Amino acid sequence: MGPxxxxxxxxxATPILLVFVLIIxxxxxxxxxxxxxxxxxxxxxxxRRKTTDSAxxxxxxxxxxxxxxxxxxxxxxxxxxxxxESAQVNTGLNNKDVKSIAIILExxxxxxxxxxxxxxxxxxxxxxxxxxxxxxxxxxRMSTSSNDDEETESASLFGTEITIEDQETxxxxxxxxxxxxxxxxxxxxxAIIESTPKPHRLNKSRYGKTRSWIDLDRFITLKMQMFDKNxxxxxxxxxxxxxxxxxIWMSRSLTFMNLVTQRLTNMKIxxxxxxxxxxxxxxxxxxxTDQAFREKYLIDLRGQTK
Amino acid sequence: xxxxxxxKCEVCASGVASLFFLYYFFSTPTVMAEExxxxxxxxxxxxxxxxxxxxxxxxxxxAEETNNNKYPGLGVKLSHKLSVNPADNWETTKQRTELTLDxxxxxxxxxxxxxxxNAKRYWPNDxxxxxxxxDIEVERAFTQFSSEKWSTKLGKYTIGWGEIExxxxxxxNPIASLTDPIPESQWLISTTRYWNxxxxxxxxxxxxxxxxxANVNLNxxxxxxxxxxxxxxxxxxxxSIYLARxxxxxxxxxxxxxxxxAHPYQLLGYxxxxxxxxxxxxYDIAYKNNLKHNRSGSLVSVDRxxxxxxxxxxKEDRQWLFTINSKHLVxxxxxxxTPTLTQNVSTRRHNLSYSLSVNDTFDNSDYKxxxxxxxxxxxxxxxxxxxxxxxxxxxxxxxINGTKIIASSDREFSILDGYERVGIExxxxx
Numbered sequence: 001m002g003p004x005x006x007x008x009x010x011x012x013a014t015p016i017l018l019v020f021v022l023i024i025x026x027x028x029x030x031x032x033x034x035x036x037x038x039x040x041x042x043x044x045x046x047x048r049r050k051t052t053d054s055a056x057x058x059x060x061x062x063x064x065x066x067x068x069x070x071x072x073x074x075x076x077x078x079x080x081x082x083x084x085e086s087a088q089v090n091t092g093l094n095n096k097d098v099k100s101i102a103i104i105l106e107x108x109x110x111x112x113x114x115x116x117x118x119x120x121x122x123x124x125x126x127x128x129x130x131x132x133x134x135x136x137x138x139x140x141r142m143s144t145s146s147n148d149d150e151e152t153e154s155a156s157l158f159g160t161e162i163t164i165e166d167q168e169t170x171x172x173x174x175x176x177x178x179x180x181x182x183x184x185x186x187x188x189x190x191a192i193i194e195s196t197p198k199p200h201r202l203n204k205s206r207y208g209k210t211r212s213w214i215d216l217d218r219f220i221t222l223k224m225q226m227f228d229k230n231x232x233x234x235x236x237x238x239x240x241x242x243x244x245x246x247x248i249w250m251s252r253s254l255t256f257m258n259l260v261t262q263r264l265t266n267m268k269i270x271x272x273x274x275x276x277x278x279x280x281x282x283x284x285x286x287x288x289t290d291q292a293f294r295e296k297y298l299i300d301l302r303g304q305t306k
Numbered sequence: 307x308x309x310x311x312x313x314k315c316e317v318c319a320s321g322v323a324s325l326f327f328l329y330y331f332f333s334t335p336t337v338m339a340e341e342x343x344x345x346x347x348x349x350x351x352x353x354x355x356x357x358x359x360x361x362x363x364x365x366x367x368x369a370e371e372t373n374n375n376k377y378p379g380l381g382v383k384l385s386h387k388l389s390v391n392p393a394d395n396w397e398t399t400k401q402r403t404e405l406t407l408d409x410x411x412x413x414x415x416x417x418x419x420x421x422x423x424n425a426k427r428y429w430p431n432d433x434x435x436x437x438x439x440x441d442i443e444v445e446r447a448f449t450q451f452s453s454e455k456w457s458t459k460l461g462k463y464t465i466g467w468g469e470i471e472x473x474x475x476x477x478x479n480p481i482a483s484l485t486d487p488i489p490e491s492q493w494l495i496s497t498t499r500y501w502n503x504x505x506x507x508x509x510x511x512x513x514x515x516x517x518x519x520a521n522v523n524l525n526x527x528x529x530x531x532x533x534x535x536x537x538x539x540x541x542x543x544x545x546s547i548y549l550a551r552x553x554x555x556x557x558x559x560x561x562x563x564x565x566x567x568a569h570p571y572q573l574l575g576y577x578x579x580x581x582x583x584x585x586x587x588x589y590d591i592a593y594k595n596n597l598k599h600n601r602s603g604s605l606v607s608v609d610r611x612x613x614x615x616x617x618x619x620x621k622e623d624r625q626w627l628f629t630i631n632s633k634h635l636v637x638x639x640x641x642x643x644t645p646t647l648t649q650n651v652s653t654r655r656h657n658l659s660y661s662l663s664v665n666d667t668f669d670n671s672d673y674k675x676x677x678x679x680x681x682x683x684x685x686x687x688x689x690x691x692x693x694x695x696x697x698x699x700x701x702x703x704x705x706i707n708g709t710k711i712i713a714s715s716d717r718e719f720s721i722l723d724g725y726e727r728v729g730i731e732x733x734x735x736x
Contacts, residue, residue: 240365
């Protein structure tokens with residue numbers, strides 16, 4: 001081999017080596033998951049949907065103005081606490097719609113106030129929410145969405161920082177997804193998925209995009225950041241107290257932080273049970289107005305929770 | 307191989323590598339993800355983050371323990387209410403303290419019951435002090451028994467008909483006053499039959515509440531009222547049909563003999579709600595048959611069509627509600643008269659009124675504000691009301707509100723012209 005051949009080999013070595021290194025590192029990153037962003041989002045949605053399928057829960061909602069001191073999250077003022085019972089079932093085509101009812105147990109002056117919600121996977125169908133106004137003796141349907149290019153907010157859950165939209169599942173076709181990164185987060189292997197609403201969904205959503213830190217083993221969301229339509233972060237969700245209940249991984253503590261108003265709501269699941277028999281008739285306006293029917297049914301459901 | 311060919315190969319290989327590098331860089335950003343995305347800006351309770359020793363039981367926020375309420379079905383509320391009249395040197399018109407006891411709970415044999423008792427103590431500058439120093443009233447008291455398909459409710463409570471509060475169909479329970487939109491409860495019995503997406507309700511009221519006219523004798527309070535309502539839920543929204551024999555909530559003065567009476571009439575109605583382009587549209591329509599009206603020295607029967615439409619929109623925490631209400635006399639004569647406290651005025655065939663209400667919170671804080679502006683289309687009456695509510699804590703709340711009414715002096719609302727009130731309320735809930 002002549003000197004020109006050797007020089008040729010050496011001059012080609014750099015780009016070849018570079019390509020080799022890139023291929024190796026690429027394989028290494030992609031080897032963490034073979035799933036696409038959309039597939040990860042589907043699995044996370046399916047995991048979350050399991051927690052709403054024939055589920056009965058007792059929830060403590062703690063709302064306060066918060067501060068961060070030495071990295072720790074604390075209430076800056078005395079918290080407002082609500083204790084709520086909730087029943088949910090998955091229904092509709094492929095069980096992708098959710099019907100749920102939430103009843104306030106405490107504080108005493110709000111006891112008995114109920115909210116009934118139907119959320120639909122079909123983006124062409126508006127979600128529906130009703131609340132019972134006992135002083136007026138009627139059920140009132142609440143408006144939950146707006147139109148045009150103005151910012152919107154869906155109804156909040158009993159005045160907390162949690163909105164109906166925050167609790168929605170499904171409507172995956174209304175978003176585009178991409179993986180921002182994969183790595184270790186809070187000791188778990190996660191993928192960071194960025195979801196951006198498509199134009200027809202953008203008008204109905206409060207958020208311009210969301211980022212979700214999804215556990216790649218359990219497919220539960222450990223953290224979520226919500227951005228407004230100017231891509232400014234406005235809300236954050238942190239999940240804690242992760243447990244496996246009835247073979248379903250879930251978080252028993254969800255903290256929603258409104259980054260604009262510096263207020264948070266923590267949703268702590270005191271008791272929960274899945275796969276219990278919830279009659280369709282319980283998830284109707286009757287459960288809001290017929291207190292005898294509702295209370296009798298709630299006693300039966302309470303007996304089944306852990 | 308010639309030197310030129312070697313150069314070409316070298317350039318070619320470098321170009322391919324560069325293209326590959328650029329393609330990889332832009333198409334697989336996973337490699338380039340910021341490390342900051344994986345850092346936690348919040349600390350978990352018992353975690354040494356540097357040691358990366360997270361456990362599933364950790365949490366970013368520790369909720370406070372709840373105070374277990376020994377008597378979950380018992381509520382006690384203490385209120386102090388003060389109202390002044392700015393138009394009369396800020397003279398006090400209302401000063402009273404109220405104690406409300408609220409009990410809710412299950413009854414034997416799958417029943418449920420509620421009881422609310424309100425005790426009032428009037429202070430010397432309260433307008434009611436001249437007639438009574440204190441008062442105890444049962445605000446609400448009912449029992450309800452339900453089976454799989456049926457439910458029956460008996461006692462003193464409120465039935466709200468229609469989609470629009472105070473609208474054409476919301477006529478069973480009278481509103482306490484112009485500035486207090488909460489309806490008064492009445493002694494009623496009702497029963498409901500339930501199906502999957504529909505239900506049929508019937509109610510009966512043996513002795514309806516009738517608001518008397520000051521210094522006018524009220525004749526014959528013996529009329530009862532009853533009605534039925536059929537509700538249907540479908541994919542579009544909720545709709546209801548109403549049929550009833552009702553007694554008006556207010557007595558009508560007979561100009562001829564100076565007495566008053568609430569004459570029964572018949573109602574056929576329909577209401578529905580529907581979400582359209584982000585608005586929630588609600589509408590009520592009612593055909594009222596055999597209403598009484600004063601005409602040239604006698605009372606005549608007339609029919610009237612009442613309708614209302616409301617646009618409800620939620621934008622962040624702000625709720626907008628725009629309502630139009632209309633009353634149209636089917637039978638009309640130019641010598642129709644409407645009696646007021648001070649005069650008899652001519653009646654218009656068609657009356658239209660508008661209202662716009664907005665309510666919201668200040669920066670999502672514990673302070674809420676509300677504004678209501680209402681007017682008749684012919685300017686006979688204009689009302690402006692505004693208020694601020696403060697949720698001090700779970701136990702304490704307070705509010706301040708103001709109302710002003712302007713009315714034409716020669717029309718039916720003339721007695722309300724110049725009405726002004728500023729009210730303050732402080733509440734404690736146990």
